[in-house]
Amino acid sequence: MGGKMFALYLRAPQFLSLLRYPKAWMYVAVNYQRRSFMASVDGVAEYAFHAAIKPGEDADTWTEKDAKRVFSEAMGADIPIEILSMGTWLAGHALVAEKFQRGRVFIAGDAAHLFTPTGGLGYNTAVEDAVNLAWKLASVIRGHATLTLLDTYEAERRPLAQRNTGYARHFADSVGLFSAKPELDDDSAQGNEERAKASEYLNRHARLEFNIPGVTFGGRYGDSPIIAQDGVDLPPDEPNDYVPTASPGGRPPHAWLEDGRSLYDTFHTEWTLLALGATDPATDGFKNAAQSMGIDLKVVRLPAQQLLELYESPLVLIRPDQIVAWRGASDEDGQQVLSLALGIHRIT
Ligand SMILES: Cc1cc2nc3c(=O)[nH]c(=O)nc-3n(C[C@H](O)[C@H](O)[C@H](O)COP(=O)(O)OP(=O)(O)OC[C@H]3O[C@@H](n4cnc5c(N)ncnc54)[C@H](O)[C@@H]3O)c2cc1C
Incomplete structure (x- = not known):
């Protein structure tokens, strides 16, 4: 995470039988050359693989051969894959619209706030927008409230969008700024030491990013x-504590x-x-x-x-x-x- 990423949606039916570690939902592979992570999509054979692009690389021109090379580098093995789609995206990038409403038009979800995916907050925030707007629209349509109620959609949701995209960026920095030393995959005492440090850092990060009841449950419409x-x-508004x-x-x-x-x-x-x-x-x-x-x-x-x-x-x-x-x-x-x-x- 951090900067331009190469995304590969793939099918790898042999991955689990070749895996030398316990089965997981998400895998992170990191060394001095490349950072990458891969999330399981169906728990069986389909995966979303993402690799950081290095300075000087132009992943927008990569062919399927390049994609397979980068995947093999990350896996440390030649695991056969079928490529379903590939592309690039910008990690750490987040935007919040200045206005969520103009007259009769409202925007919600990614149209109103574009997340970097760390923390997995884009969809939750989108659903909360819809739930917030829906009862207000219903109240106005049923004649229980006037149009001023609709103005409170932006007043309530925009600060939450800023809060949540801020947390997502913070998580992206936390993992994206991890810098691996050249010795990380050396078969040596220093390699062992670097791996222990990386493990400790990434474990701490995973808890910061994924154990976030404070972000999920602690959002408030403070100035509504x-x-x-x-x-x-x-x-206090703390990501890991609710x-x-x-x-x-x-x-x-x-x-x-x-x-x-x-x-x-x-x-x-x-x-x-x-x-x-x-x-x-x-x-x-x-x-x-x-x-x-x-x-x-x-x-x-x-x-x-x-x-x-x-x-x-x-x-x-x-x-x-x-x-x-x-x-x-x-x-x-x-x-x-x-x-x-x-x-x-x-x-x-
Ligand atoms: C790599 C990655 C990982 C993510 N992981 C997570 C996660 O773990 N948890 C989480 O909560 N969120 C995650 N997200 C974010 C999440 O996917 C989005 O926040 C969510 O899908 C936004 O929903 P939406 O309905 O606003 O927009 P979208 O899902 O983008 O839906 C918009 C729809 O509108 C359609 N459309 C566009 N233009 C037109 C048009 N002119 N006419 C008709 N239809 C049109 C599009 O085809 C699309 O189907 C992730 C995103 C990425 C990129």
Whole structure:
């Protein structure tokens, strides 16, 4: 990763029988001459192989013979392959569009943010865009909200795109800037030492890049105008560490219920109001407001103390895209809270 890469999509039915190491999903081969990695596509015979291009090489003109040579160099063996496709791409490159919306036109996914693939974040971020935009479009089309709700798509998603492409670039640097010494594949004491160092470095990198609950679950709509921020101290945004918090703007913390279900299984596909704790908090303020606004709101009553402690408030409003919109103690502001969450007006 880092700079121009040569990509080869190939079929190698003999690869696994010739492999001298345990079967894996991704393989990394590195020495002084070349860095490369290969991901299994079907777990049997198809692979996506990527090799860094060296200064002076023009991989855009490479023939199938060149491709087979580079593949053999990386494998350290002549493994027969069938080439399905080949091309070049730029690793470490990431872009975020300046605008995600103009009038009736919205962009999402790679059209709005182009990732470098380290971390595997492009598709997740694309799906989150779609989920964020979809409920807002539905709300406007159904007449529950005005067009101003649609402006919050860019306001919420663009900062997340910048955050996630930033993490991806950081992971690309972490692996792409690894520099192998000429002695790395020497059969000598120094070779052993270099391999131990490379192993330690790449192992650490793999954990940094792939064990990323903080990136996946910890994204927040911190400055969103349709989130009732409660101003509490938030856990730091760390890629490898996710600390659940029910503070509005982020993902609702997960919990297992006594009957074995996930708390998430109780969430509605539209709006959900969690009513937590043994005191059985009043919810009429929300139910009446939802009814008058034509909003589909499901009230989920869960008396377990542990859930009240996790969410730190007896009432929690969760949006159709499973983001906490508000939390509080009283249902009296139901109308105002729902209006804020739909971009109709701000809480005064
Ligand atoms: C090497 C590599 C590895 C990756 N690994 C991961 C990973 O592990 N995890 C992850 O989450 N993401 C990964 N990604 C990123 C992921 O593939 C993309 O972020 C995701 O596919 C984006 O989805 P999309 O729908 O926005 O765009 P696309 O998947 O590009 O879909 C756009 C579609 O629009 C079509 N199209 C284009 N122009 C027109 C037109 N004029 N008319 C009609 N149709 C058109 C295209 O043919 C295409 O089918 C990787 C990307 C690369 C390059």
